[in-house]
Amino acid sequence: MAILKVNNLYKSFGKLDVIKDISFSVKKGEVLAIIGPSGSGKSTLLRCINQLERIDKGQIEVCGDRMIDSSENGKVIYSDNELLRKIRLNIGLVFQSFNLFPHFSVIKNVMDAPIHVLKQDRKTAEQNALSLLEKMGLSEKANNYPFELSGGQQQRVSIARALALNPQILFFDEPTSALDPELTGEILKVIKELAKEKMTMVIVTHEMAFARDVADNVIFMDEGKIVEQGRPCDLFDNTANERTKAFLKRYNER
Amino acid sequence: MTGEDLLKISKLLLEGLGTTLSLFSLTLILSIPLAIIIAIGKLSKIKILRAVLNFYISVMRGTPLMLQLIFIYFGPYFLFEIKTPKAFNAALVAFVLNYAAYFAEIFRGGIESIPIGQHEAAASLGYTKNQTFFRIILPQVIKRILPASSNEVITLIKDTALATTISVTEMFYYANGQANSRQSLIPIVIAGVFYYLMNLVLTMIFSRLEKKLDYYK
Ligand SMILES: Nc1ncnc2c1ncn2[C@@H]1O[C@H](COP(=O)(O)OP(=O)(O)OP(=O)(O)O)[C@@H](O)[C@H]1O
Ligand SMILES: [Mg+2]
Numbered sequence: 001m002a003i004l005k006v007n008n009l010y011k012s013f014g015k016l017d018v019i020k021d022i023s024f025s026v027k028k029g030e031v032l033a034i035i036g037p038s039g040s041g042k043s044t045l046l047r048c049i050n051q052l053e054r055i056d057k058g059q060i061e062v063c064g065d066r067m068i069d070s071s072e073n074g075k076v077i078y079s080d081n082e083l084l085r086k087i088r089l090n091i092g093l094v095f096q097s098f099n100l101f102p103h104f105s106v107i108k109n110v111m112d113a114p115i116h117v118l119k120q121d122r123k124t125a126e127q128n129a130l131s132l133l134e135k136m137g138l139s140e141k142a143n144n145y146p147f148e149l150s151g152g153q154q155q156r157v158s159i160a161r162a163l164a165l166n167p168q169i170l171f172f173d174e175p176t177s178a179l180d181p182e183l184t185g186e187i188l189k190v191i192k193e194l195a196k197e198k199m200t201m202v203i204v205t206h207e208m209a210f211a212r213d214v215a216d217n218v219i220f221m222d223e224g225k226i227v228e229q230g231r232p233c234d235l236f237d238n239t240a241n242e243r244t245k246a247f248l249k250r251y252n253e254r
Numbered sequence: 255m256t257g258e259d260l261l262k263i264s265k266l267l268l269e270g271l272g273t274t275l276s277l278f279s280l281t282l283i284l285s286i287p288l289a290i291i292i293a294i295g296k297l298s299k300i301k302i303l304r305a306v307l308n309f310y311i312s313v314m315r316g317t318p319l320m321l322q323l324i325f326i327y328f329g330p331y332f333l334f335e336i337k338t339p340k341a342f343n344a345a346l347v348a349f350v351l352n353y354a355a356y357f358a359e360i361f362r363g364g365i366e367s368i369p370i371g372q373h374e375a376a377a378s379l380g381y382t383k384n385q386t387f388f389r390i391i392l393p394q395v396i397k398r399i400l401p402a403s404s405n406e407v408i409t410l411i412k413d414t415a416l417a418t419t420i421s422v423t424e425m426f427y428y429a430n431g432q433a434n435s436r437q438s439l440i441p442i443v444i445a446g447v448f449y450y451l452m453n454l455v456l457t458m459i460f461s462r463l464e465k466k467l468d469y470y471k
Contacts, residue, residue, distance in 0.1 A: 050378055089380045099375035102470050103393045116389065117380040147471040158375075165379065 009058035020224040029198040033211035036221035092162030100146040107142040132160040152183035270425035281349040289357030314355035345417040364399040404460035
């Protein structure tokens, strides 16, 4: 079953076309990695699906619910607000810069949305938050504030925060790019754990070794288009595509 | 000057202090909510609204408060030939309009200083717009604007003395009157001590508040 279906998506900022006719889908339990040079539109693609940007054209379906449709004459039709809200809660998003709420303690960061958005009772939310923090190896930090944590720890809190809403699919936008190299490992480990548990994920990353290791499928994007997509071994080792080759070569040289 | 004179002066000044304090507190109570509304208006997408508010703020900040007091006190009579309002009410209106403009600019700056990522994280977690503002944004704004707001509040205590211009019987009105009739500086000095003590208390309250919000960065 497809958790996410994107069809013929277009998005521009003024005159700048950033997403040009992108289509792909993600099956339940699948891990999809998106790679590509800076400015190729990876973040914009995630943000469109998360309703942080309005799209210009296309269709998006999440867990069988039609989020956005486009009519024949190119008019974009968003679903009603209630459905959009439901869809939004099916998608979790982990940001490059964590974006934790600084005035909330670690545990409150994780349980506040379940209480005030999902209307869970406090006890349930708190227990759930504690077990998520334990899973992230942060039990001792529950009552600390975000500024007291390392970048890697903050990112793990933000993953717990996203998971607390029980999303059907989890998006990561370069989850390790804001971290010191010695801290990226702990985040990649957490994502690998989630993959083992069959969490459906879309991961934008510059960590090629990690993408090859964890992903079931890889999309290579350039200039707002999907240049190539396939299994990691096909794309990383046996690609016939010149642009993919050039991109990977530049990476290996760095 | 005898001890009895000093007591008399102090009594009079304390009487005025009541008016000073009500002008001060009513101005705060009314101007802060008004300022929040103005700040939100200035951040809205409605161009005309923003232009009107910009003009209002620039007039309030670009002309002397004393002029505004006099204008609001005498304006109704000269412009519309209606009865001159009570001096206290005119002063209150002038102070509220003036301070709302200053507070609005502080609030707007505070709201804008919160990184866009906070709004986006809240949105992606399903918080409604209201929840985002009141649970996520506003608490952080309050921490950031506390120092600037404390400056305004301290200035306000001192500015209440300007209401003397339109004969509001606040503390400075009596101090000035006594100084003239007694040909002495002592009433002015006593008033100064009162103003100073009030601001000492306010400064203490604000540094407590700032300490209280120091638990996060
Ligand atoms: N809000 C915006 N307004 C205008 N242009 C934007 C906006 N957001 C992104 N862009 C432009 O869209 C293009 C794609 O940006 P995007 O952030 O999606 O790229 P990316 O693939 O995520 O790059 P990176 O690897 O550097 O994160 C860039 O040229 C960027 O400058
Ligand atoms: Mg990006």
